[in-house]
Amino acid sequence: MPVEEKNLAVASAPQEDERTQQELLRSLAEQSAVQTVMARKQLNLTRLSTIFVGVMAAAVVLFVGVALPKVNGTLANADSVLQSMAGVTRQLEAADLAGILDNLDRTLEEGQQSLADASAALEKVSQIDFDSLNQAIRDLRQLLENPLGAIFS
Secondary structure, eight states: OOHHHHHHHHHHHHHHHHHHHHHHHHHHHHHHHHHHHHHHHHHHHHHHHHHHHHHHHHHHHHIIIIIHHHHHHHHHHHHHHHHHHHHHHHHHHHSOHHHHHHHHHHHHHHHHHHHHHHHHHHHHHHTSOHHHHHHHHHHHHHHHHSTTHHHHO
16 A cells, blocks of 8 residues: 555544544433433432322321221220120020010910900990899889888888
8 A cells, every 4th residue: 555545544544533432422422311311200200209108108107096096996896795795695595585485475365364354244244234223223212211111221
């Protein structure tokens, strides 16, 4: 190669290196700008997720502070109701239901018999001839009022 071609080749090489370096620097600057934008987005998302976690933690604390005592109170009430039910169950087990029902049956039968007796007595009273009875009482009074009635008295 002649000397001039070597000089020309050497002279063009630094210009190409300079262009390549400038392109690389531009490319690095663009990538840096993209990374900066992505880092800002990541920062914003991290802040948002931190706020969300904080709100969730506050909700859990609120639930534990407010709802949990109410749940405990409800469970205590349910426990007392179950204990009362157990007492009622023991009382029912101790009660002689068959005997009570038998006594109730006998009482009802006696009541029916008493009603039947009262009905029979009422029927006999309704068969009395009150007009004849009143006439007999008047006749007896007149007899006692007569001078001969003094003999009977």
